[in-house]
Amino acid sequence: MSDIPVFFLHGLVYAGLLFLVSSGLTLVFGIMNVLNLAHAAFYMLGAYFSYSLLAATGNFWLSLIVCPSLLFLVGAAVERFLLRRVHVY
Incomplete structure (x- = not known):
């Protein structure tokens, strides 16, 4: 029950x-x-990073704090170094 x-x-x-x-x-x-599948790719990357960190450390709360911060940095780097060259403002 x-x-x-x-x-x-x-x-x-x-x-x-x-x-x-x-x-x-x-x-x-x-x-x-535009159908942008990068959104789903970053979601998958976050799940992979979370699982990897959880398996390596065994600490769920560390994974919950570190992985979104890490994905923020990865997303900012992708936007800054790759997407700004493609977009025309």
């Missing part, structure tokens, strides 16, 4: 993650009329 709240919370968290990814893809496609 105590597993039902855990399953419910797991479903809510998974639904929230899917909502974030799909809303980001929808906003980018709706505004720019």
Whole structure:
């Protein structure tokens, strides 16, 4: 009987993650009329970094703090060094 709240919370968290990814893809496609799959690629990269750090250290909270910061730096570097050369402002 105590597993039902855990399953419910797991479903809510998974639904929230899917909502974030799909809303980001929808906003980018709706505004720019370009299907940008880099959004999903960064989501996958964040999951890979999180899992790798969690497996290496065993500390969930460290992974929860370090990986978004690391992905922010990776995203900023990609935008600064790769995308600014492509976009015409």
